[in-house]
Amino acid sequence: MNSSDFADPRRPRRLRRTEALRTLVRESTLAPSDLVYPLFVQHGQGLRTEIASMPGQARLTTDLLPSEVERVARLGIQAVLLFGLPRSKDETGSENFASDGIVQQAVKTAKDAVPEMLVATDVCMCSYTVAGHCGLLDRDGHILNDESLSLLARTAVSHAEAGADLVAPSGMLDGMVHALRTGLDEAGFDFTGILSYAVKYASSFYGPFREAADGAPRHGDRKTYQMDPANLAEALKEVALDIEQGADMVMVKPAMAFLDVVHAVKQAFPAAPLAAYNVSGEYAMLKATAKAGWISERDAVLELLLCIKRAGADVIISYHAPDVAAWLSE
Numbered sequence: 479m480n481s482s483d484f485a486d487p488r489r490p491r492r493l494r495r496t497e498a499l500r501t502l503v504r505e506s507t508l509a510p511s512d513l514v515y516p517l518f519v520q521h522g523q524g525l526r527t528e529i530a531s532m533p534g535q536a537r538l539t540t541d542l543l544p545s546e547v548e549r550v551a552r553l554g555i556q557a558v559l560l561f562g563l564p565r566s567k568d569e570t571g572s573e574n575f576a577s578d579g580i581v582q583q584a585v586k587t588a589k590d591a592v593p594e595m596l597v598a599t600d601v602c603m604c605s606y607t608v609a610g611h612c613g614l615l616d617r618d619g620h621i622l623n624d625e626s627l628s629l630l631a632r633t634a635v636s637h638a639e640a641g642a643d644l645v646a647p648s649g650m651l652d653g654m655v656h657a658l659r660t661g662l663d664e665a666g667f668d669f670t671g672i673l674s675y676a677v678k679y680a681s682s683f684y685g686p687f688r689e690a691a692d693g694a695p696r697h698g699d700r701k702t703y704q705m706d707p708a709n710l711a712e713a714l715k716e717v718a719l720d721i722e723q724g725a726d727m728v729m730v731k732p733a734m735a736f737l738d739v740v741h742a743v744k745q746a747f748p749a750a751p752l753a754a755y756n757v758s759g760e761y762a763m764l765k766a767t768a769k770a771g772w773i774s775e776r777d778a779v780l781e782l783l784l785c786i787k788r789a790g791a792d793v794i795i796s797y798h799a800p801d802v803a804a805w806l807s808e
């Protein structure tokens with residue numbers, strides 16, 4: 479028997495022969511305009527506080543924000559997502575809806591620096607309250623779902639007043655999108671969009687973020703509001719409810735271990751722009767393996783983000799966004 483006995487005229491490899499052919503038939507692409515870059519802002523002056531578990535990421539004071547926003551804009555990134563660290567925490571997280579709160583200041587500063595930059599804000603309580611949960615708690619430590627909604631709506635309105643283009647409720651409370659939409663519309667912000675963290679799992683991959691945003695729960699975990707990683711059908715229910723309530727865009731979070739969820743949501747709701755959050759733990763894992771010399775950070779990150787697009791995401795929120803934008807333009 480010689481090798482030609484096996485000859486088969488069907489040869490998928492034909493289309494892989496040269497880079498030009500591979501590019502011609504490529505099904506998914508990644509561009510800087512797909513990316514949203516998260517930024518952590520803190521009170522003070524001239525402070526860049528490195529986040530140990532997220533090498534390369536830092537909390538910035540607002541005076542350092544213009545140069546950072548200008549830097550990422552030059553790389554082709556069109557959107558940032560702001561997380562704030564309040565001056566102090568209290569029971570209701572009152573800085574969340576203070577007109578001179580850290581996020582409100584940061585939105586104005588970012589918009590002044592680069593007016594065309596899309597500025598999205600995280601709307602949640604965990605970094606602002608003493609308890610560190612995503613809603614208010616009763617005496618027994620149970621989430622007061624409906625009592626929390628008006629404070630979240632107030633927060634969204636104050637972010638809109640500061641100039642936010644999109645508000646992103648991340649607390650996984652029932653009815654949060656309806657509350658925000660109603661609050662925004664009543665305040666005249668009918669053009670402020672809602673990017674809902676519709677499908678957010680109770681994931682261990684948020685560890686580094688909780689250091690960055692100082693938002694770990696003081697007691698307990700988030701399993702009564704964030705989703706069980708075992709569930710997929712429930713994700714479709716969450717997205718359906720949020721779209722019904724007026725979400726303009728929806729999100730699946732985390733990304734890497736949840737690409738089946740990204741895919742299913744895109745299939746079921748093709749008209750809803752879909753974001754996937756490539757979270758802090760995913761970033762930290764890649765940084766650590768690259769630092770050990772066990773993986774090419776550039777190649778692995780470009781592959782991962784492209785795969786998130788292939789799964790069905792339209793938008794990727796990633797701490798690697800500036801690196802990716804730079805690598806894409808090499």
Ligand code: PBG
Pocket residue numbers: 600602604612648649683684685686687688693700756757758759
């Ligand atoms: C707060 C919030 C979290 C993240 C975004 N918003 C943490 C959490 O829910 O515990 C995680 C982001 C990341 O890990 O990169 N509700």
